Amino acid sequence: MGHSSASASIQLLSLIILLGILSLETIKLGFCSDDHNVGCIDIERKALLKLKQGLTDPSGRLSSWVGEDCCKWSGVGCNNITGRVNMLDLHNRDWFDYYGATEHGFDGEINPSLLVLKDLEYLDLSLNMFVGVQFPSFIGSLEKLKYLNLSRTYFVGVIPPNLGNLSRLLYLDLKSFGSLETDLQWLATLSSLKYLNLGYVNLTKTTSYWLPAVNMLHSLVELYLPSCSLPMLPLTLPSFNFTSLSVLDLSDNKFTSTIPPWLFNLTKLENLDFAFNNLIGKLPDSLGYLKSLRHLDLSGNSLEGAIPESLRELSSLVSLHISDNKWEGAITEAHFVKLRSLKEVSIGNYPSTISLVFNVSSDWIPPFKLRYLKIRSCQLGPKFPTWLRNQTELTTVVLRNAGISGTIPDWFLQLDLQLEELNFADNQLSGRVPNSLRFSHASTVDLTSNRFEGPLPLWSSNITWLYLRDNLFSGPIPHNIGQVMPNLKSLDISKNSLSGSIPLSLGNLSHLHYIWISNNLLSGEIPHFFDYIPSLRIIDMSNNSLSGEIRHFWNNSPFLLSIDLSNNNLSGTIPRSLGSLTLLQFLGLSSNNFSGEVPSLKNCTNLYVLDLGDNKFSGPILASIGESMPNLRILSLRSNSFTGSIPLKLCGFLALRILDFSHNNLSGNIPHCIGNLSGMKSELENHFNSLGRFELVSKGRVLVYDYYSILHLVTSVDLSDNKLSGEISIGLTSLVKLGTLNLSMNHLTGIIPANIGNLESIETLDLSMNKLSGSIPQSMVSLTFLNHLNLSYNNLSGKIPTGNQFQTFVDPSIYEGNPGLSGCPLPTGCQNNEGAPQVPSGDEGEDDDSKLEKLQFVISMVIGFCAGFWGVFGTLAVKRSWRYAYFHFLDKVTNAVLYFVSTIGTYPQKRS
Numbered sequence: 030m031g032h033s034s035a036s037a038s039i040q041l042l043s044l045i046i047l048l049g050i051l052s053l054e055t056i057k058l059g060f061c062s063d064d065h066n067v068g069c070i071d072i073e074r075k076a077l078l079k080l081k082q083g084l085t086d087p088s089g090r091l092s093s094w095v096g097e098d099c100c101k102w103s104g105v106g107c108n109n110i111t112g113r114v115n116m117l118d119l120h121n122r123d124w125f126d127y128y129g130a131t132e133h134g135f136d137g138e139i140n141p142s143l144l145v146l147k148d149l150e151y152l153d154l155s156l157n158m159f160v161g162v163q164f165p166s167f168i169g170s171l172e173k174l175k176y177l178n179l180s181r182t183y184f185v186g187v188i189p190p191n192l193g194n195l196s197r198l199l200y201l202d203l204k205s206f207g208s209l210e211t212d213l214q215w216l217a218t219l220s221s222l223k224y225l226n227l228g229y230v231n232l233t234k235t236t237s238y239w240l241p242a243v244n245m246l247h248s249l250v251e252l253y254l255p256s257c258s259l260p261m262l263p264l265t266l267p268s269f270n271f272t273s274l275s276v277l278d279l280s281d282n283k284f285t286s287t288i289p290p291w292l293f294n295l296t297k298l299e300n301l302d303f304a305f306n307n308l309i310g311k312l313p314d315s316l317g318y319l320k321s322l323r324h325l326d327l328s329g330n331s332l333e334g335a336i337p338e339s340l341r342e343l344s345s346l347v348s349l350h351i352s353d354n355k356w357e358g359a360i361t362e363a364h365f366v367k368l369r370s371l372k373e374v375s376i377g378n379y380p381s382t383i384s385l386v387f388n389v390s391s392d393w394i395p396p397f398k399l400r401y402l403k404i405r406s407c408q409l410g411p412k413f414p415t416w417l418r419n420q421t422e423l424t425t426v427v428l429r430n431a432g433i434s435g436t437i438p439d440w441f442l443q444l445d446l447q448l449e450e451l452n453f454a455d456n457q458l459s460g461r462v463p464n465s466l467r468f469s470h471a472s473t474v475d476l477t478s479n480r481f482e483g484p485l486p487l488w489s490s491n492i493t494w495l496y497l498r499d500n501l502f503s504g505p506i507p508h509n510i511g512q513v514m515p516n517l518k519s520l521d522i523s524k525n526s527l528s529g530s531i532p533l534s535l536g537n538l539s540h541l542h543y544i545w546i547s548n549n550l551l552s553g554e555i556p557h558f559f560d561y562i563p564s565l566r567i568i569d570m571s572n573n574s575l576s577g578e579i580r581h582f583w584n585n586s587p588f589l590l591s592i593d594l595s596n597n598n599l600s601g602t603i604p605r606s607l608g609s610l611t612l613l614q615f616l617g618l619s620s621n622n623f624s625g626e627v628p629s630l631k632n633c634t635n636l637y638v639l640d641l642g643d644n645k646f647s648g649p650i651l652a653s654i655g656e657s658m659p660n661l662r663i664l665s666l667r668s669n670s671f672t673g674s675i676p677l678k679l680c681g682f683l684a685l686r687i688l689d690f691s692h693n694n695l696s697g698n699i700p701h702c703i704g705n706l707s708g709m710k711s712e713l714e715n716h717f718n719s720l721g722r723f724e725l726v727s728k729g730r731v732l733v734y735d736y737y738s739i740l741h742l743v744t745s746v747d748l749s750d751n752k753l754s755g756e757i758s759i760g761l762t763s764l765v766k767l768g769t770l771n772l773s774m775n776h777l778t779g780i781i782p783a784n785i786g787n788l789e790s791i792e793t794l795d796l797s798m799n800k801l802s803g804s805i806p807q808s809m810v811s812l813t814f815l816n817h818l819n820l821s822y823n824n825l826s827g828k829i830p831t832g833n834q835f836q837t838f839v840d841p842s843i844y845e846g847n848p849g850l851s852g853c854p855l856p857t858g859c860q861n862n863e864g865a866p867q868v869p870s871g872d873e874g875e876d877d878d879s880k881l882e883k884l885q886f887v888i889s890m891v892i893g894f895c896a897g898f899w900g901v902f903g904t905l906a907v908k909r910s911w912r913y914a915y916f917h918f919l920d921k922v923t924n925a926v927l928y929f930v931s932t933i934g935t936y937p938q939k940r941s
C-alpha cells in the first residue's frame with residue numbers, strides 16, 4: 030500500500046504537470062458560458078443524438094442530452110464564439126469498486142456521426158466498456174484533435190495508421206485493456222505530441238523500430254509503453270530528439286539486453302520505470318547522471334553485481350524500487366548519503382538466496398524518513414536493524430527473509446507506527462508478538478515462518494490479511510477472533526500448535542475468502558448445531574457481541590474460496606451449510622476424524638480440489654458430489670469408509686487429474702466411462718497462461734505456486750484397497766497421460782487389457798493382489814516411462830515379456846504369487862547367464878511414502894493456486910487503479926516464486 034502512495038504521487042505529479050498544461054489549453058478551448066452562449070449548431074446536435082443512439086447507457090449518463098442547446102449537455106463543450114462543439118468528455122468513472130465493477134459506462138458503438146464535429150479538439154471516452162468492439166477507424170479523420178483519450182476502453186483490433194493524420198495532437202492516451210495492436214509507423218507525423226500512452230497495446234511487430242519511431246517526437250515529455258510486448262531495447266541511438274522526456278515507462282516488456290547507454294543522456298528524466306523486464310548486466314555508474322530522477326523502478330529484472338555507489342547522486346529520489354534482481358555485494362550508508370527525499374525503498378533479490386548485504390553501522394541515522402520499506406532476501410540481521418529507530422513515518426515495513434533473529438525490540442513498538450503492512454516472514458524472530466501494534470484500514474500482517482510463540486495475537490478490525498503460518502503459537506484460537514477482526518479476508522494460522530476447538534465466531538467472518546488452519550492440534554467439531562435445529566427460536570448468545578443472523582456456521586461467509594482444515598484432530602460431521610459455499614474452490618479436510626456422511630456439495634460447482642482423505646467418512650460417494658464440477662482437478666477420498674459403487678457421474682469430471690478413492694469399501698465395477706476423463710488424456714490445458722504471472726497475485730501475500738507446472742507432473746488414478754470387482758475397465762487404457770494407476774488389493778478378474786500399452790506416460794502401475802488371469806500383454810514393453818510395476822498375487826500366467834523397461838524390473842517380488850508366470854527375473858525363469866539380479870529391499874514402502882508425499886505436496890500447491898486464481902479477480906476488483914494492481918503484482922509475484930522455489934527446494938530433502 031506504500032506503493033499506492035508511490036503511484037499516487039506519480040499520478041499526482043503527472044496530474045500537476047498535466048493540469049498546468051491543460052489549464053492553458055482550456056482557456057484556448059473555452060467552455061460554454063451561460064452568458065455568451067451562441068447555442069449549438071443543429072447538425073452537430075443531430076450528430077450527437079446519433080452518437081447517443083449508438084451507445085448503450087446503463088447508468089443513464091446521457092439523460093441530459095435533450096433540448097436544443099447541445100452545448101449545455103453534460104460532457105459537451107463548445108467554442109463560445111462559433112458555437113461549434115470542440116470538446117466531448119464522456120469518460121466513465123473509475124469502475125473498480127471495492128467489491129467489483131459497479132459503474133459499467135457506455136457500451137455499444139461509436140457512431141461515425143462524430144465526424145460532423147469538425148472542430149472537435151478534445152475527446153475523452155476513457156474507462157467505458159466497449160468490450161470486443163473494433164477500434165473506431167474514423168477517429169483519424171478528426172483532424173483538429175489535440176487531446177484523445179481512449180484509455181481502458183476495451184476496444185480491440187488494429188490501431189489504424191490514419192491516427193498519423195492527427196498532427197495537432199498533444200495528448201494521446203490509448204492505454205488498452207482490450208487486445209489492440211499496431212506498428213508505430215504512423216507516429217512520426219505527430220510532431221507536437223507531449224504525452225503518449227500505449228500501455229498494454231501489443232507492439233510485438235514493431236521489433237526494434239519502436240525506439241526510432243518515438244525518437245521522432247521531439248516534444249515528448251511523457252512516454253508510457255508498459256506491457257506492450259516490446260521485444261527489443263536498442264542499445265544505440267544515433268541522435269537524440271526526445272531530450273525533453275521526463276517520464277519513461279517501459280515496464281513489463283520483453284527486454285533482455287543490458288541497460289542502454291543512451292538512457293543516461295536523458296537528464297530531464299524524473300520517472301524511469303523498467304520494472305519487470307529481463308535486463309541483465311550491472312547497473313552502470315552513469316546512473317548518477319540522472320540527477321532529476323524522482324522515481325526509479327528497476328525491480329523484477331536480472332541485474333547483477335553491486336549496486337553502484339553513484340546512487341547517492343540522485344538527490345531528488347523519492348522512490349527507489351530495485352527489488353527482485355540478482356544483486357551482490359553490500360549496500361552501505363554511502364549509497365544513501367544525499368537521498369534526503371527518499372520515501373519509498375524496495376530492495377531485494379530473487380531467488381531467495383541472500384547475496385546482498387545491508388552493511389550499515391548500528392548507530393547509522395539515515396538522512397531520510399521512509400513511508401515504505403520493503404527489503405527481501407537481503408542480509409539485514411542477525412540483529413533487528415537499529416537504523417529504523419528514527420523512521421517514525423513508516424506505514425509499510427517488510428523485512429522478509431532478512432536473516433533477523435531475536436525478539437521484536439521494544440523501541441520498534443515505541444515508534445507507534447500506524448502500519449498498512451507488516452511483514453517479517455521467513456526470519457528467525459522469536460518471543461511473543463505484541464498486541465499493541467496499530468494498523469490502518471485493510472492492513473496485512475505476515476509473520477509466516479518464524480519462531481513466534483505464545484497465544485495467537487489479535488489486533489484490530491483493520492486487519493484484513495493475516496498470515497501467521499509456521500510458527501510456534503499455541504493455546505486455543507481466541508473465541509472472539511471473529512469479533513475483534515471481523516474484516517479478515519485471509520486467515521492463515523496453519524502449521525502451529527494451536528489446540529482446542531474452532532470458535533463459533535470464525536463462522537461470522539463475512540468477508541472471509543481463505544481460511545487455512547491445517548496442521549495444528551485442533552479438536553472438537555466444526556460448530557454446526559444450528560443446522561439441525563431449523564425451528565430454533567431462542568438462542569442464548571450472551572457473552573458475545575455477535576450481530577446479524579447466525580443460522581449456519583459457514584452461511585455468513587459466502588465468499589469463502591478456500592478452506593483447509595487438514596491435519597488436525599477435528600471430529601464429528603460436516604455442517605450441511607458447507608454445501609452453500611458456491612464459490613468454494615478448495616476444500617481440504619484430510620487427516621482428521623470427521624465421520625458420518627459428507628453433506629451434498631452439489632452446489633459447489635467451482636471446486637478445483639476436494640480432499641476428504643484420511644477420515645472416517647462413510648456412506649455412498651454418490652450423495653455428496655455434484656453433477657457438474659467442471660473445474661475439479663483433484664478428488665481424494667482416500668482412507669475412509671465410503672461404500673457403494675463408483676458413481677457414473679464421476680466420468681463427467683472432465684478436468685480431473687488426480688482421482689484417489691483408495692482404502693475404502695467401494696464395490697462394483699470400475700465404470701467404462703472412466704475413459705472420458707479427458708484431463709488425463711491430454712497435456713494440461715494452458716488456458717490460464719494468458720493470465721501469465723497474474724495468476725500468482727494475491728493480496729498481502731502470494732500463496733500461489735505455479736499450479737500448472739506442478740500438476741502436470743502428476744496424473745493419477747488410485748482405487749486400491751477396495752472391493753471392486755469385474756474386469757479392468759478398457760476405458761482406463763484410453764487415459765494416455767496417466768502417470769500412476771493403482772488398482773491393487775481389489776477383487777478384479779479377467780485379463781490385463783491387451784492395449785494397456787496405450788498408457789504411454791505411465792510411471793507407476795500396480796495391479797497386485799487381485800484375481801487377474803491371462804498373460805502379461807506384450808504391449809507393455811512399449812511403456813518406456815514405467816519404473817514401478819507390481820503384478821504380484823494374481824493368477825497371471827505365461828512368460829514375462831522382455832525388452833525395454835522390462836530389463837530394469839529385476840525384483841522378482843513384483844511377479845510373485847502368480848504360480849503360472851515364468852521367465853526372468855523369477856528364480857526359475859532365468860536360464861541364461863544373467864541370473865536373478867538382486868534388488869535393495871524396503872524400496873516399495875519408501876516408494877509409497879514418497880508418492881503420498883508427492884500428492885500432498887501437489888495438494889498444498891493447489892491451495893496456493895486457488896488463492897492466486899482468486900487473486901486475479903481480487904486484484905482487479907479490489908484495487909482502485911490498474912497501475913496499483915500492476916505494481917502490487919510486481920511486489921507479490923516474486924514472493925510467490927520464492928515461496929514456490931523454496932517449497933520445491935525442501936521437497937527433495939524431505940524424501941532423502
Ligand SMILES: *[C@@H]1O[C@H](CO)[C@@H](O)[C@H](O)[C@H]1NC(C)=O
Pocket residue numbers: 056057058059060062065109110
Ligand atoms: C471565450 O473563449 C475564449 C478562449 O477561447 C476566452 O478567452 C474567453 O474568455 C471566453 N469568453 C467568455 C465570455 O467565456
Ligand SMILES: *[C@@H]1O[C@H](CO)[C@@H](O)[C@H](O)[C@H]1NC(C)=O
Pocket residue numbers: 047120155156178179180200201202224
Ligand atoms: C485518460 O483517462 C484516464 C482515465 O480517465 C486518466 O487516468 C488519464 O490520466 C487520461 N490521460 C490523459 C493524458 O489525460
Ligand SMILES: *[C@@H]1O[C@H](CO)[C@@H](O)[C@H](O)[C@H]1NC(C)=O
Pocket residue numbers: 210231232233234258
Ligand atoms: C502480440 O501479437 C503477436 C502477433 O502479432 C502474438 O504472437 C502475441 O501473442 C501477442 N502478445 C500478446 C501478449 O497478446
Ligand SMILES: *[C@@H]1O[C@H](CO)[C@@H](O)[C@H](O)[C@H]1NC(C)=O
Pocket residue numbers: 220241244245246247267268269270
Ligand atoms: C527528429 O525529429 C525530426 C522532426 O520530428 C525528424 O525529422 C528527425 O528525423 C528526427 N531525428 C531522429 C534522429 O529521429
Ligand SMILES: *[C@@H]1O[C@H](CO)[C@@H](O)[C@H](O)[C@H]1NC(C)=O
Pocket residue numbers: 266267268269291294
Ligand atoms: C550522450 O552523451 C554523451 C556525452 O555525455 C555523448 O558523447 C553521446 O553522443 C550522447 N548520446 C546521444 C545518443 O546523444
Ligand SMILES: *[C@@H]1O[C@H](CO)[C@@H](O)[C@H](O)[C@H]1NC(C)=O
Pocket residue numbers: 394418419
Ligand atoms: C534518532 O533516534 C535516536 C534514538 O531514538 C535519538 O536519540 C536521535 O535524536 C534521533 N535522531 C534524529 C535525527 O531524529
Ligand SMILES: *[C@@H]1O[C@H](CO)[C@@H](O)[C@H](O)[C@H]1NC(C)=O
Pocket residue numbers: 467468469470489490491
Ligand atoms: C483503523 O484505520 C483507520 C484509518 O485507516 C484509523 O483511523 C483507525 O484508528 C484504525 N483503527 C484502529 C483500531 O487502529
Ligand SMILES: *[C@@H]1O[C@H](CO)[C@@H](O)[C@H](O)[C@H]1NC(C)=O
Pocket residue numbers: 605608609629631632
Ligand atoms: C443448492 O442450490 C439450490 C438452488 O439454489 C437450492 O435450492 C439448494 O438448497 C442448494 N443446496 C444446498 C445443499 O445448499
